[in-house]
Amino acid sequence: xxxxxxxxxxxxxxxxxxxxxxxxxxxxxxxxxxxxxxxxxxxxxxxxxxxxxxxxxxxxxxxxxxxxxxxxxxxxxxxxxxxxxxxxxxxxxxxxxxxxxxxxxxxxxxxxxxxxxxxxxxxxxxxxxxxxxxxxxxxxxxxxxxxxxxxxxxxxxxxxxxxxxxxxxxxxxx
Ligand code: HEC
Numbered sequence: 401x402x403x404x405x406x407x408x409x410x411x412x413x414x415x416x417x418x419x420x421x422x423x424x425x426x427x428x429x430x431x432x433x434x435x436x437x438x439x440x441x442x443x444x445x446x447x448x449x450x451x452x453x454x455x456x457x458x459x460x461x462x463x464x465x466x467x468x469x470x471x472x473x474x475x476x477x478x479x480x481x482x483x484x485x486x487x488x489x490x491x492x493x494x495x496x497x498x499x500x501x502x503x504x505x506x507x508x509x510x511x512x513x514x515x516x517x518x519x520x521x522x523x524x525x526x527x528x529x530x531x532x533x534x535x536x537x538x539x540x541x542x543x544x545x546x547x548x549x550x551x552x553x554x555x556x557x558x559x560x561x562x563x564x565x566x567x568x569x570x571x572x573x574x
Pocket of ligand 1: 504506511512533541543545551552553565
């Protein structure tokens with residue numbers, strides 16, 4: 401190796417060594433700065449705090465008299481528009497009630513409900529007599545195939561209208 405080469409290697413090693421040292425210093429400096437700012441910043445972000453609050457909140461919410469409890473209100477989803485808080489409109493007659501409520505189960509025969517218009521499914525039920533059908537539709541009924549909830553879940557509906565809906569379904573099966 402010539403003298404010139406040796407000199408080059410010495411200088412070259414020195415420069416590389418210096419660069420590595422600078423890199424390490426920068427790395428350590430960045431870590432120190434980050435430990436003071438980065439995590440602290442995340443903790444103060446509103447999104448983050450909201451998520452934490454939601455996660456540690458108890459599963460039960462209480463409405464307190466005299467306070468604003470609107471955040472606790474259960475949002476009712478209606479056919480008119482998901483998310484709107486207006487309750488389902490009052491149907492005008494049995495047919496409308498059937499279409500609005502009863503058909504959810506009875507339209508396609510979901511959850512063991514006798515399908516509207518299915519003569520075979522309805523014949524033995526019609527044979528029980530209208531009084532029984534009314535009674536079961538109004539007060540609910542646990543039969544062999546499933547559970548018929550009182551008034552199909554619409555307990556706000558007057559009895560007469562429910563009876564009309566029963567009449568409508570009986571008519572469909574005749
Ligand atoms: C959540 C689903 C569901 C809704 C909504 C529903 N039903 Fe039913 N209904 C059932 C099921 C299930 C049965 C069958 C129960 C059985 O026989 O085991 C049934 C049975 C009936 C019967 C026959 C009862 C009998 O004695 O055989 C009538 C009548 C009836 N429903 C009327 C209605 C009317 C009227 C509405 C709307 C106001 C309605 N249902 C809404 C599930 C539903």
